[in-house]
Amino acid sequence: MQNETEARKDIAVTLRKPEADDGAAIWELVRDCKPLDENSIYANVIQADHFRDTCVLAEVDGEIIGWISGHMIPNEDAFFVWQVAVSPKARGLGLGKKMLNELINRDETEDATELKTTITKDNDASWGLFRSFARQIGGTLDDEPHFERDTHFGGAQATEHLVTISLPDPAALKRAA
Template sequence: MQLAAQADGTPNKANDSLVLRPPRPEDGARVWQLVHETASLDDNSMYCNLLQCSHFAGTCAIAELNGAVAGWVSGYVPPEAPDTLFIWQVCVAEHARGRGLARQLIGSVLTRPACENVSNLQSTITDGNAASWALFGSLAKSLGATLGRQPHFEREGHFGGQYDTEHLVTIGPFSKGGLPVRNAA
C-alpha cells in the first residue's frame, strides 16, 4: 500500500483513515500475512490466527489504515489469572509505525468487556527486543504502574538452546484511566 505523501515526500498521516476494532474470522488470513511479512516475529499457523480472530476476538485487535490491516495485537485472559491480560503478539506494519498503534491497540482491548476485571498486563520479551521494552515501559508509565521483569521461558531449560530467554513482564496493578485509546470498537 502506498500512502499519500506530503510535498517533502513523508507520509501524510493526517489524511489517513485509522480504525481499531476486534477481529473477525475472515481477518485470519490477513493477520497471518501481516505477521509473516514482519521478519522479527515468529509465525503462527494460519489456523492459530483464525482461532485468535474468532475464539479470542474479545482480547485481540486489528488496526486498519485506509482499509488495509496495518496492526495486530493478540492476547488472552489466563483462566488462572482473571485480573491479567497476557499479550501474546504485537505487530505493526512498517509503513504504519510511529503512530503509537501498538499502544492504542492494547488500550482498545483493555476497554472491552472481556477485560472488565483486568488490572494487570503481562507479556514475554527477549533482552534484545528494544521496541517491545519501549512499548511496555511506555504503557506502564501511562497507566501509572510498575513494570516487573523476571526470566520466564529460559533458553536452555525451555527452548533447548534454540531461542533467547523470554522475560515475563508484568505491569500493574493499574486503573484504566491512563489508557491510550483512539477509535476503539
C-alpha cells in the same frame, strides 16, 4: 507545512475485533514484521475467531496494518499479550499503544489488574512499546526471566522475560487512553 510523520498521524485508523476470515491477512502482516514468530494461518484463524474479544486489528482503508493477540490468563486477574504486529508502513504512529489501550478498556478485560507479556532481552522495539505504555497509564513495569533458553526451548530460542505491568482502576485507564 506538515512533515511526513505529522501527515501520517492524521491517517484515519479503525480499531476493531477480528473475524475468522481475517486470519490469512493477519498471518501476512506477522510474516512482514520480522523477526516476529510466524504461527500457522490456522492459529491466526483460531485467534481471530475464539479469542476475538481479546484481540484487536488496526485498519486503514480496509488494509490491516496492526494486530495484537491476547487473552485473559485462566484463574488470574491478568491480561496476556501474545503478539504485537505493526506494519512497517504504519510505524511511528503510536499504533501499538493505541491498540493496547483499546484492549485494556474492553469489557472483556475489565477484571484485569495486570497486563503480562514475554519479551526477549534483545527486542528493543517491544521493550520500548511496553515501557512507554506503562508510563502512559501510570503503571509499574517489572520483569524476570520466565521461559528459559535451555529449560523451555532446548537451547533453540532466547529466554523470554515475563513483563508485568500493573493496571490502574478502569476509570483511570479510560482517562489515559
